[in-house]
Amino acid sequence: xxxxxxxxxxxxxxxxxxxxxxxxxxxxxxxxxxxxxxxxxxxxxxxxxxxxxxxxxxxxxxxxxxxxxxxxxxxxxxxxxxxxxxxxxxxxxxxxxxxxxxxxxxxxxxxxxxxxxxxxxxxxxxxxxxxxxxxxxxxxxxxxxxxxxxxxxxxxxxxxxxxxxxxxxxxxxxxxxxxxxxxxxxxxxxxxxxx
Amino acid sequence: xxxxxxxxxxxxxxxxxxxxxxxxxxxxxxxxxxxxxxxxxxxxxxxxxxxxxxxxxxxxxxxxxxxxxxxxxxxxxxxxx
Numbered sequence: 001x002x003x004x005x006x007x008x009x010x011x012x013x014x015x016x017x018x019x020x021x022x023x024x025x026x027x028x029x030x031x032x033x034x035x036x037x038x039x040x041x042x043x044x045x046x047x048x049x050x051x052x053x054x055x056x057x058x059x060x061x062x063x064x065x066x067x068x069x070x071x072x073x074x075x076x077x078x079x080x081x082x083x084x085x086x087x088x089x090x091x092x093x094x095x096x097x098x099x100x101x102x103x104x105x106x107x108x109x110x111x112x113x114x115x116x117x118x119x120x121x122x123x124x125x126x127x128x129x130x131x132x133x134x135x136x137x138x139x140x141x142x143x144x145x146x147x148x149x150x151x152x153x154x155x156x157x158x159x160x161x162x163x164x165x166x167x168x169x170x171x172x173x174x175x176x177x178x179x180x181x182x183x184x185x186x187x188x189x190x191x192x193x194x195x
Numbered sequence: 196x197x198x199x200x201x202x203x204x205x206x207x208x209x210x211x212x213x214x215x216x217x218x219x220x221x222x223x224x225x226x227x228x229x230x231x232x233x234x235x236x237x238x239x240x241x242x243x244x245x246x247x248x249x250x251x252x253x254x255x256x257x258x259x260x261x262x263x264x265x266x267x268x269x270x271x272x273x274x275x276x
Contacts, residue, residue: 013208087206090237091265098263100206 010110013103014080021165023115025158027068029177031119032158034060035126036151036184043144044192050133050140057127061120069116076108126151148185155181196223196250198273201243202232205264211241214262218243221258222251242270 011017038056042048048056084104088095095101129146132138138146159177163170205214215227225247233240245255259266 015208087237087263090235091204091206091263093265095263098261100208100263 007110010103010106013100014107015083016080016104016107016111019076019107019111020114023068023072023111024118025162027064027115027119028122029155029158029180030068031061031064031121031123032126032151032154033181033184034064034119035123035147036181037188039127039130039144039147039151040185040188044188045195050130050143054127054130054134057123057130061123061127064119064123065116068119069112072115073108073112076111077105080104080108122154125154152178152181196252196272196274197248198244198246198271199250199252199255199269200271201245201259202267202270203241203243203259203264204267205239205241205262206237207239209262211239214241214264215243217258217262218245218255221245221255223247223249224255240267 011020035057038060039053042053042056081104084095084101087100126147128150129138129143133140133143156174156178159174160170162177163173166173209217211229211231215229218224219227224245226245228244228246230242230244231239232242256266
């Protein structure tokens with residue numbers, strides 16, 4: 001509770017309240033589409049086994065997590081330092097050591113962690129059925145369809161969330177996000193036909 | 196010191212409410228009154244009236260600084276013997 005309060009204060013003081021939300025949705029989207037691509041590509045264009053799909057997915061998610069965290073940290077830190085500099089120019093004083101500077105720097109770390117965690121979490125949810133297949137609880141066909149349903153449902157949910165943020169039609173926003181997953185599916189189906 | 200009036204330049208964040216709440220935690224402070232005098236693009240000029248008993252002025256100064264604000268002038272002081 002205390003940690004949550006501190007986090008809220010950090011985001012408020014750094015004027016970055018919407019950043020984690022933005023990064024969470026953006027990278028959860030990335031994670032889902034990547035896993036969807038791996039699963040569909042492995043099944044439609046190749047004949048990978050569950051273990052290979054899990055290995056490829058985990059590898060991709062770790063890479064996305066590291067790339068997301070480092071990229072976001074560097075970008076956000078640069079942005080936050082710029083904000084601090086602007087504030088210092090307005091105040092005509094050095095703000096080093098103040099709660100504001102601390103909050104701006106912490107906001108960059110929070111954004112990086114959220115960015116990384118969102119991709120890994122969403123991706124793991126999408127590939128979860130294949131973990132069950134590897135453990136021997138689920139057939140490969142069932143894992144394929146379960147992963148597909150989970151991925152598309154999560155994409156729809158993210159769309160609905162964005163619709164809520166924007167104050168627009170939840171259904172339309174959800175369908176728009178779902179459409180992106182369907183485009184990925186369509187591309188791979190076409191590629192399958194061509195090859 | 197039982198009363199001090201300060202002219203302060205602060206960023207918009209923390210808000211005046213949060214700013215005054217933090218000042219009220221300073222040793223000896225019983226009452227804080229913040230008044231916005233001027234609002235600029237990035238900053239607020241405020242007139243802060245702090246009342247109490249044996250107000251720790253050093254701590255008051257350091258809290259103001261920690262909150263990212265700067266004391267422009269000390270406009271009024273009341274010390275009771």
